[in-house]
Amino acid sequence: MTPAATIDIRRDRRHAIDPMIYGHFLESAFFGNIEGGVFDEGSPLAYGGDGARNGLRRDVIELCRELGLPVVRWPGGNFTSAYHWEDGIGPRNSRPRRLELAWGSEESNHFGTDEFLAWCSEVGTEPYLAHSCRDVDEAVRWVEYTNYGGDTEYTRRRSRNGHPAPYGVKYWGLGNEVYGDWQMGHRSAAAYAADAAEHARFMRAVDPSLKFVAVGKTDDREGWTETVLGAVGNQIDYLSFHLYGATAQLIDGDAEYDAIVAQSLYFEQQIVEYSDLVGAIAGERPLALALDEWNIRHVEPTTWPEPQPSDDGGTIAREVDGLPTRPAHRVNRWSPRTLADALFYAGVFHALHRAGGREVPVAMANTVNLLNANGVIVARPGGAVRAATYHVWDLYQNHLGPIALAADVRSPGKLTAVRQGDERDHHGEFRTCPATVPDLDVSATQTTDGDSLRIAVINRHRDTAIRAGLTLDASRDALPARAAAKQLTADDVLASNSLTAPDTVSLRDLGPVELTDASYDFPPHSITLLSFDLT
Structure with missing residues (x-):
């Protein structure tokens, strides 16, 4: 059978993949x-005793250790804009309970700086603290509390709170989405840039090793990026941007599959365009991008009953028959991640791998969220489970190589209207743009020593296996006839995991597989990893 697609891996074009993505x-x-997630005081699944570990969920920590987390951003997000870090230190029963305006709740402040950094230590991850960028002195004292090694009131408080030695927090965010009127402290680009420059200057006076993430903006008609970089570009290390996809699968079911998996093309377009824009403005300054919020939202009508979490890891059934299905603007934060979502995530990782070789690469990315709220781990009072998307992180982070290679791919595909994330027109409908969506999307990598070639292939086609001919440096003979294979798929494209069915979507080890005439059949709606021994 003649292959429907060809994949040629080129070792002469390569670049490193930053693990922080x-x-x-x-x-x-x-x-x-x-x-109720990483922190659950009084739960039998949490640490007890005194100190900052009290209340941290042990089962969640184990799943995080198993996966490996390179970096975790906290406390937000929108929550950052009104947060005062000193509310969250000291004896828990003395901490103030605050009305929280970002999400309309009350914040106990029982999980604060010391709890987050203790959790990071338990998990083995790099903390990334985000400050509102609204108060220079508050930001400076936060750095003093976490990083300073001298004898001051703040370092004494840190010691009394159980951590005499500095924490050494390296990554710091200067605000969050301050261009938006949904943020407390919303301001113009010029005002924000001046504030960010002052914050960076004095925070770095406490600890010169800090790395800063400033607020960027992809929808940049008003020149936000140029204004910010003009004022603070020499003081920062990353410029952030946020991307969200969207699906109405809660309304339209698996008819949404193609729209879900195609949205990684929209992400890649945004990444490339913003990288080019920042590169043109920054000039010779070494800068990187931080995609420090990204996800795909499951949206639904506001006329439906509010979603509530079920004990099994999904949502409690609701009666929606006869209720309007449009417009769909509310994000269901408890809707579990599906196989279709997993293929979308994989496509975004392929885009990030390719972007790693750009002049201004994406060198950090932080998915929203790690836990619950559409996260890669789901926790309920009775336990925790790996979501379908957990296995995407496992596959790409723990089984691919750290060196990206060029992949020249010819694949069948189709011209379709690609959804532009969660952007809407004046009717409230999703914006789209025509593009050809290839069935196969490939990310090729190798190990540092070059002895192992690892090729990740997404087959987006819902129903059809795609046979692809594989070559290495344009040679069929350079590629071994046998590979070790791993695969992520399921019968149902909207399959998800739960506490009672934790492995409905899971990464399966297929063992050694044989290539036929240097070709391999990639199953429909799947992600396949082929690992070749080149020694």
């Missing part, structure tokens, strides 16, 4: 991220 995000007061 596999990062995560936690937001306080946000749909079970913290309380």
Whole structure:
């Protein structure tokens, strides 16, 4: 049979993949991220005793250790804009309970700086703290509390709170989405840039090793990026941007499959365009991008009953028959991740791998969210489970190589209207743009020593296996006839995992597989990893 597609891997075009692109995000007061998620005081699944570990969920920590988390951003998100870090230190029963305006709840402040950093230590991840960028002195004292090694009131407080040695937090965010009127402290680009420059200057006076993430903006008609980089570009290390996909699968079911998996093309377009824009403005300054919020939203009508989490890891059934299905603007934060979502995530990782070789690469990415709230781990009072998307992180972070190679791919595909994330027109409908969506999307990598070639292939086609001929440096003979294979798929494209069915979507080890005439059949709606021994 003649292959329908060809994949040629080129070792002469390569670049490193930054492991920080596999990062995560936690937001306080946000749909079970913290309380009922990583932190659950009094739970039999949590640590007891005194100190900052008290209340941290052991089962969640184990799943995080198993996966490996390179970096985690906290406390937000929108929560950041009104957060005062000193509310969250000291004896828990003395901490103030605050009305929280970002998400309309009350914040206990029982999970604060010391709890987050203790959790990071337990998990083995790099903390990334985000400050509102609204108060220079508050930001400076936060750095003093976490990083300074001298003898001051703040370092004494840190010691009294159980951590005499500095924490050494390296990554710091200067605000969050301050261009938006949904943020407390919303301001113009010029005002924000001046504030960010002052914050960076004095925070770095406490610890010169800090790395800063400033607020960027992809929808940049008003020149936000140029204004910010003009004022603070020499003081920062990353410029952030946020991307969200969207699906109405809760309304339209698996008819949404093609729209879900195609949205990684929209992400890649946005990444490329913003990288080019920042590169043109920054000139010779070494800068990187931080995609420090990204996900795909499951949206539904506001006329439906509010979703509530079920004990099994999904949502409690609701009666919606006869209720309007449009417009669909509310994000269901408890809707579990599906196989279709997993293929979308994989496509975004392929885009990030390719972007790693650009002049301004994406060198950090943080998915929204790590836990619950559409996260890669789901926690309920009775336990925790790996979501379908957990296995995408496992596959790409732990089984691919750290060196990206060029992949020249010819694949069948179709011209379709690609959804532009969660952008809407004046009728409230999703914006789309025509593009050809290839059935196969490939990310090729190798190990540092070059002895192992690892090729990840997404087959987006819902129903058809695609046979692809594989070559290495344009040679069929350079590629071994046998590979080790791993695969992520399921019968149902909207399959998800639960506490009672934790492996409905899971990464399966297929063992050694034989290529036929240097070709391999990639199953429909799947992700396949082929690993070749080149020694």
